[in-house]
Amino acid sequence: MKEKDFVTYEYTVRTVKAKDRARAADVYEAFGWEITDTRNSVAGNTTLSLKRARDIRHRQELIRLERQAEEAVAEIDALERSKTFNANIFAILFGCIAALILGGGMCMVMLGSGGVAVMVCGSLIGIAGITLCCMNYPIYKKITEKKNAEVTPLVCDSEERLANILEKGNSLISAENI
Numbered sequence: 001m002k003e004k005d006f007v008t009y010e011y012t013v014r015t016v017k018a019k020d021r022a023r024a025a026d027v028y029e030a031f032g033w034e035i036t037d038t039r040n041s042v043a044g045n046t047t048l049s050l051k052r053a054r055d056i057r058h059r060q061e062l063i064r065l066e067r068q069a070e071e072a073v074a075e076i077d078a079l080e081r082s083k084t085f086n087a088n089i090f091a092i093l094f095g096c097i098a099a100l101i102l103g104g105g106m107c108m109v110m111l112g113s114g115g116v117a118v119m120v121c122g123s124l125i126g127i128a129g130i131t132l133c134c135m136n137y138p139i140y141k142k143i144t145e146k147k148n149a150e151v152t153p154l155v156c157d158s159e160e161r162l163a164n165i166l167e168k169g170n171s172l173i174s175a176e177n178i
Helices: 018-031 059-111 117-177
Strands: 007-018 034-040 043-051
Touching: 007 018, 018 034, 018 043, 018 059, 018 117, 059 117
Parallel strands: none
Antiparallel strands: 007 043, 034 043
């Protein structure tokens, strides 16, 4: 009677953003995981179902490297988000203030019963509000460019560290297959 090779697997499910699906696949495959299923959700996320052999050699080291890789990916994502975070906050606040100034000028023109002087003053305030609204986007771009110049080297360093971790994991998997 022929004996079957019996392999037990460990399973996990990871949810990632749809745009990060390829990177997540690379990360988990470097540590011996095999993608068994992918499902897209309405929220723009992708759920990856993964499996890997339980009797894999160097399992503890692979788990440690996998955690380091997940931390590096989270760091890269946080750095990418930080590129526009401050600029978004500034643009929202500055835009609200500019809109309030514009609205104040409109109120003076529309509701002012002080005659021509109030109407001229309201028009000037309204023009100032419109000018501030128009200045919001160029200021946003400048803040974003400045932050991007600061963060890009950090992102490159983190991606290099991630690549080194993935190479170590892949070399452990490759050493097992020899």
